[in-house]
Amino acid sequence: MNTPNLLSIKQLASELTVSEQTIRQWIKLGLVQAIKLRKKWVVPLSQLESIKKNGIPH
Numbered sequence: 001m002n003t004p005n006l007l008s009i010k011q012l013a014s015e016l017t018v019s020e021q022t023i024r025q026w027i028k029l030g031l032v033q034a035i036k037l038r039k040k041w042v043v044p045l046s047q048l049e050s051i052k053k054n055g056i057p058h
Helices: 009-016 020-029 045-054
Strands: 006-008 035-037 040-044
Touching: 006 009, 006 045, 009 020, 009 040, 009 045, 020 040, 040 045
Parallel strands: none
Antiparallel strands: 006 040, 035 040
């Protein structure tokens, strides 16, 4: 994905070393904010920064 300030689920999962399914579950549970963009979910870069700063959501 080449959209500034937005990460694909795959990119976020890679950055956090978790599975894409885990990211999808976090989105479904409301633990990670995501936006549906052209039939794909994207996550604001600020979510990655928040998780890195505050830890994995639960």
